[in-house]
Amino acid sequence: MSDNIPSGLLYTEDHEWARVEGKLVTIGITQFAVDQLGDVTQVDLPREGDTIKKGDVFGSVESVKAVSDLFAPVSGKVVKTNTPLADSPEYINEEPYDQGWLIQVELSDPSETESLMESDAYETFLQENAD
Amino acid sequence: MNAPEPQRTSLHASHVALGARMVDFAGWSMPVSYKGGILAEHHATRNAIGIFDTSHMGEVHFRGPGAEASVQRIVTNAVGKLRDGAAQYAVACHEHGGIVDDLIVYRVKSDHFLIVVNASNIQKDLDWFRAATGKACDIEDASPGTSMIAFQGPQALAALSTLSKAPLSQLPSFHFATDVEVAGVSCWVARTGYTGEDGVELFTDAGNAPRLWDALVEAATAHGGGPAGLGARDTLRLEARLSLYGNDLDDTTSPLEAGLGWVVKFDAGDFIGKSALLAQKQAGLKRKLAGFVMQGRGIGRHGYPIFETAPTEGATGTPVGIVTSGGPGPTVGKNIGMGYVPAALAEPGTRIFVDCRGKITDAEVLKGPFYKRP
Numbered sequence: 001m002s003d004n005i006p007s008g009l010l011y012t013e014d015h016e017w018a019r020v021e022g023k024l025v026t027i028g029i030t031q032f033a034v035d036q037l038g039d040v041t042q043v044d045l046p047r048e049g050d051t052i053k054k055g056d057v058f059g060s061v062e063s064v065k066a067v068s069d070l071f072a073p074v075s076g077k078v079v080k081t082n083t084p085l086a087d088s089p090e091y092i093n094e095e096p097y098d099q100g101w102l103i104q105v106e107l108s109d110p111s112e113t114e115s116l117m118e119s120d121a122y123e124t125f126l127q128e129n130a131d
Numbered sequence: 132m133n134a135p136e137p138q139r140t141s142l143h144a145s146h147v148a149l150g151a152r153m154v155d156f157a158g159w160s161m162p163v164s165y166k167g168g169i170l171a172e173h174h175a176t177r178n179a180i181g182i183f184d185t186s187h188m189g190e191v192h193f194r195g196p197g198a199e200a201s202v203q204r205i206v207t208n209a210v211g212k213l214r215d216g217a218a219q220y221a222v223a224c225h226e227h228g229g230i231v232d233d234l235i236v237y238r239v240k241s242d243h244f245l246i247v248v249n250a251s252n253i254q255k256d257l258d259w260f261r262a263a264t265g266k267a268c269d270i271e272d273a274s275p276g277t278s279m280i281a282f283q284g285p286q287a288l289a290a291l292s293t294l295s296k297a298p299l300s301q302l303p304s305f306h307f308a309t310d311v312e313v314a315g316v317s318c319w320v321a322r323t324g325y326t327g328e329d330g331v332e333l334f335t336d337a338g339n340a341p342r343l344w345d346a347l348v349e350a351a352t353a354h355g356g357g358p359a360g361l362g363a364r365d366t367l368r369l370e371a372r373l374s375l376y377g378n379d380l381d382d383t384t385s386p387l388e389a390g391l392g393w394v395v396k397f398d399a400g401d402f403i404g405k406s407a408l409l410a411q412k413q414a415g416l417k418r419k420l421a422g423f424v425m426q427g428r429g430i431g432r433h434g435y436p437i438f439e440t441a442p443t444e445g446a447t448g449t450p451v452g453i454v455t456s457g458g459p460g461p462t463v464g465k466n467i468g469m470g471y472v473p474a475a476l477a478e479p480g481t482r483i484f485v486d487c488r489g490k491i492t493d494a495e496v497l498k499g500p501f502y503k504r505p
Contacts, residue, residue, distance in 0.1 A: 038163075038168055038169050038362065039169050039170040041170075041430075041459045042428070042430065044428075062430050062459075064169045064170060064362060064458060064459055064461070065169070065365075065458070066432070067432065067488065
């Protein structure tokens with residue numbers, strides 16, 4: 001399952017993904033993160049209009065077992081949140097790269113995306129950190 | 132320093148073959164869930180059958196003419212009330228009244244008792260049992276050679292009847308049968324469990340366990356159930372409001388505080404801890420384990436502080452209690468938990484406040500189990 005790492009997305013060591021389209025970046029968590037978490041039962045996200053800062057906690061995901069922080073892959077203003085997740089958090093388990101996206105931000109510093117990993121680098125990172 | 136390699140149960144290969152996600156639990160490599168995930172396994176147990184490997188738990192046999200007196204010296208419940216083939220839930224206490232372990236006592240016959248203890252406490256319990264009873268009876272730790280499988284859910288007995296000619300559905304609750312054949316494997320079958328559902332727990336030799344497990348998995352699958360891991364075991368027991376040692380019970384909590392006064396029988400005999408518990412009862416309890424339902428958005432989890440009033444923004448109040456177990460209740464559809472609070476706050480309907488990682492969320496104290504089977 002955790003080998004589900006789409007190319008074209010950028011990745012963090014905290015297992016978030018980012019889809020960059022111009023100044024807009026859509027953010028979610030990776031299949032690996034989902035596999036680790038198990039069933040997600042609740043998501044706490046920032047509000048539209050909030051600003052998030054790269055590396056800082058911008059929300060949390062509660063699974064049956066535990067709560068996990070979400071770390072911002074980039075800085076920017078939140079322009080959209082995936083509101084259906086409030087009623088259907090299982091989208092994150094079912095389609096982490098699609099219906100299970102979390103927020104969309106407007107980049108404040110486009111150069112920040114340069115420090116994120118491409119899919120092959122993330123795959124290597126996962127292999128190197130496998131237990 | 133590296134942690135020692137976790138121990139494996141006799142069913143380890145079966146779990147791996149079933150695609151289980153294995154975790155280290157109390158020094159054991161155990162399945163937290165299988166392919167379907169915790170929620171699916173939880174619901175399968177409530178609706179049909181869940182099969183759990185509980186082989187990590189400890190089995191301690193007490194044999195000899197002094198067996199009954201020895202067991203009564205150790206546990207708080209009235210061992211003398213047990214007849215052959217009957218079992219009871221109990222706790223073992225320290226002299227000061229704190230809980231050594233919670234356990235189930237099985238009376239095989241007047242000079243043979245079995246006590247099943249928590250995996251995390253096996254060595255501690257053995258040392259304690261031996262120190263407490265001296266040479267009054269023979270104490271044998273059968274844990275390494277014994278495997279245990281819990282077969283739980285509304286369809287459990289029906290599925291079991293396809294594997295055994297023994298009239299197991301006639302076993303009353305908290306009774307057991309020895310030397311029963313299930314799927315051709317000789318085992319002990321007890322009408323006990325830790326899920327809030329009907330069902331049984333089966334004991335067999337470790338060598339036979341994989342064969343029994345495979346047959347149970349097949350029978351359960353035919354009835355809409357399947358294997359379930361520790362994750363579902365935890366949500367199921369929490370909904371049924373069954374305590375977990377190490378979370379809700381420990382060496383510092385007394386059974387009276389934990390709401391287990393019903394297994395403390397002061398007239399049963401001179402069990403260890405009796406005078407401390409009697410004194411505690413007469414003085415009145417300062418704190419109690421309360422069940423609560425989260426009212427706001429938030430999940431009160433193990434270790435989160437509990438407040439009597441909502442601390443105002445920016446202020447740091449003083450917690451009056453602590454959450455010992457908490458999480459989503461998949462069947463009850465609410466976030467539920469348990470925690471120690473001052474006795475006055477343990478009354479049903481009381482509003483308490485849980486600090487969910489900085490977010491103060493209110494919760495309501497509730498009496499009794501969160502889930503009762505229909």
